Amino acid sequence: MGYYLLQWKYKDAQVKRMISKPHNRQAMAAKAIEPFGGKLHSFFFAFGPVDGVAIVEYPDNESAAAGAMLIAGADVVESLSTTVLLTSAEAEQAMRRAGTTRHSYSAMPE
Incomplete structure (x- = not known):
């Protein structure tokens, strides 16, 4: 299982619907995530360039992509x-691997 950060901006029409008929958007998000084996860990509304953020766990990238497609296709x-x-453990392992893997990469040609 891997973790994913979702960030979204609602369409104006959706914001109008939420104002006229308030409801639990976190529960709605879970309905789009769980059918793909995902788990919604946290859900927040936000001020700024995005309206919301969530931390989600999915079994694989394909499942994450399918969940994102479902949400994007819902026109909200x-x-x-x-x-x-x-x-943190995965990042540490990547650091170790980057430091021990033989390579010929150079930022500038020699």
């Missing part, structure tokens, strides 16, 4: 981004 968000997250 203007934009949606999905960012793959690494745990």
Whole structure:
């Protein structure tokens, strides 16, 4: 299972619907995440360039993509981004691997 950061901006029409008929958007998000084996860990509304953020766990990238497609296709968000997250342990392992892997990469040609 991997972790993902979802960030979205609602369409104006959706904001109007939420104002006229307030409801639990977190529960609605879970309905789009759980069918793909995902688990919604946290859900927040936000001020700024995005209207909401969530931390989600999915079994794999394909499941995360399918969940994102379902949400994007529902015509409620203007934009949606999905960012793959690494745990601290995964990042540490990547650091070790980067430091021990033989390579010929150079930022500048020699």
